[in-house]
Amino acid sequence: MPETTVPVTTLASTSTPASSSASASSSTSASSPKARRAARISLGALQIVLGLFYALASALPKLIAHPSAAEAFDKLGWGSTGMYLIGALELAGGLALLVPLLSSVAAVALGALMVGAFVVNVTVIHGPYVATPLILILPLALIAWARRGHTTELVRWVRRRV
16 A cells, blocks of 8 residues: 555544544534524525415416416416416415414425426426526425424324314
């Protein structure tokens, strides 16, 4: 073995106390109360932004039968029924993102809706916004994963009521 190559086990065993305490402090700081609070606030802000986006920018044009939305759904052959149904689902999902107990379930449902939107965009529309549903799935997946404890709470709440 050349002199410049050092086995990993040698490096790990020869680490100085200063370097191991630095790595320990960095892992501690990542889970500090300030970091957790900042992550909670950021996630809440993301939920609000996405909730308002789905309720206002995405669902509203469909629910008021804006000409651009009506034209797109007519092109799909789904007509006004499909437009109102998708608009209602987006509105419900957007509002549910704002309710802490429903946020994880809403993120999963909206993610499924975005998978459908992606498939329709790729197979039927062939428009310039094919990637938009995929981009929206990423923050929805983050919300669903981070708020997964809310789903457990919701299931317990429903079971108590039944």
